[in-house]
Amino acid sequence: MAKYYFRKDDEYCHEIKAHLDYMRENEIKEMEVSEAERETGSEYFFCKYFDEVGLVGESCGKECKNYEPNNGKNGRCKHYGYVYSQTDIKRILKLV
Numbered sequence: 480m481a482k483y484y485f486r487k488d489d490e491y492c493h494e495i496k497a498h499l500d501y502m503r504e505n506e507i508k509e510m511e512v513s514e515a516e517r518e519t520g521s522e523y524f525f526c527k528y529f530d531e532v533g534l535v536g537e538s539c540g541k542e543c544k545n546y547e548p549n550n551g552k553n554g555r556c557k558h559y560g561y562v563y564s565q566t567d568i569k570r571i572l573k574l575v
Contacts, residue, residue, distance in 0.1 A: 484512035485565045491530075492563045495572070502574050509573050515563035528558035 483492035486501070492515035493501075502510055523532050528545050539556055540546060549557045 483515040483563055484570065485515055485563075486510065486512055492565075498572055499574070502572065507574070509571060512570050512572060513565045514568035514570065516566045517561045518564050521562050523562045525560035525562050526558050527560045532562060 481494050483494060484498060485492045486498065498510065498512055501507070522535055524535050524539060525532055526539060533539055539559060543556070545558065547557045548554050549559075
């Protein structure tokens with residue numbers, strides 16, 4: 480499973496590659512990121528299709544025009560994702 484990290488100025492977490500791409504695009508040589516931890520039992524979910532956070536049971540399901548069941552028949556949507564929170568574990572990224 481991939482690890483995710485938060486930048487100080489971003490409410491979304493990303494994999495290391497995305498942070499390194501961001502650093503290249505913005506000519507940043509060094510940046511601190513915080514490790515993300517999946518929230519279990521959360522009342523929220525992350526929709527990967529719309530890049531939005533929603534309440535479990537309210538805004539995801541068959542009523543969504545972009546609903547695609549994970550197994551091709553029924554059940555949880557393949558765009559349904561977890562929410563993450565920031566931890567105290569820091570990492571310094573450096574471009575060489």
